[in-house]
Amino acid sequence: MRLPVRVAWCIFLACAGMAAPARAERTEVEVRVLARGAKFLGGYTAPVRVVLSDADTGEILVRGQTSGTTGDTRIIMAAGASPGAKRSTADSALFRTTLDLDRPRRVTASVTGPLSQPQAITTATSTQWILPGRHLTTGDGWLLELPGLIVDLASPVAYPWFKTGTNVPVRVGVTMLCGCTISVQGPWRVDETDVELHVTVEGGAPRRYPLRFDPDSGLFGADIPVEQPGLHELEVRAWMGSSNNAGVARTAFFAQ
Known part of the structure; x- marks a missing residue:
């Protein structure tokens, strides 16, 4: 049966409209990563890896790294007391x-870092809808938070030899995940930070030693006695209760 011209034309237009793909719209996204209780991760502390993927299919949409400075301490700390502030x-x-x-x-955002400190690397993820043409850039954009502390053993280096009956100096640097220093009177306080050394000799029960802060060097430390030969495994545990941040570092030495 032959259709009237007007009807046929309407059907053609409807089918053409159904077959035509939707036009893609450019949509800007900004991702920022905060160290919990501190500043942004980027700049001199080495960046954070960012991966954006489709939450339903797993398709990776884009990946890259943060770049820039750790930001303005005054603005960041003041905003922390005001939810929603930039x-x-x-x-x-x-x-x-x-x-x-x-x-x-x-879309799921997965952020991993700080990449320069393997012992402190952690990952956080967040998922949200992104709409075509609706830029995710207002305020801080897509803001994620990474918890933790960077614990860096300055001494001893891995696997040196010491004599029994001597003391081994243990020195440890502890910073916020953004590389911000912990000090006596700064925004990140020594009196809010506990640092302990756990020493295990030849697989025995661990002994605990508190590490005390030296304001001159900016390091936590203690001199521990070497009382028996064998492998000494050292684990440093740092805890900042005010921000629920923790960090760990390990090394070992031999005694004879």
Whole structure:
């Protein structure tokens, strides 16, 4: 049966509209990563790896790293007391990208760092809808938080030999995950930080030694006695209760 011209034309237009793909819209996304209780991760402490993926299919949309400074301490700390307040400044570390979206997508952001400190690396993820043409850039953009402390053993180095009957100097640096220093009177306080050394000799029961802060060197330390030969395994545990941050570092030495 032959259709009237007007009806046939309407059917053609409807089918053409159904077959035409939706036009992709450029959608800007900014991802920033805060060290819990401190500043942005980026700049001199080495960056954070950022991966954006489709939460439903697992398809990786984009990956990269943050770049920029740790930000303005005064603004960040003041904003922390005011939920929703903007913490970033123009130079604060971020990962910026543009997605071409033809439909809403449920996206997962996975951030991992700080990449320069393997013993302190941690990962956080967050998932949200991103709509075509609706830029995710207002305020701090997509803000994620990484917990932890960087614990860095300055001495002893791994696997030296010491004599029994001597003392071994243990010196440890502890900072916030952004590399911000812990001090007596600064925003990140020594009196809120507990640092302990656990020493295990030849697999026996561990002994605990508190590490005390030296304001001149900025390090925590203690001189521990070497009372028996064998492998001594050292584990340093740092805890900042005010921000629920923890960090661990390990090394070992031999005694004869």
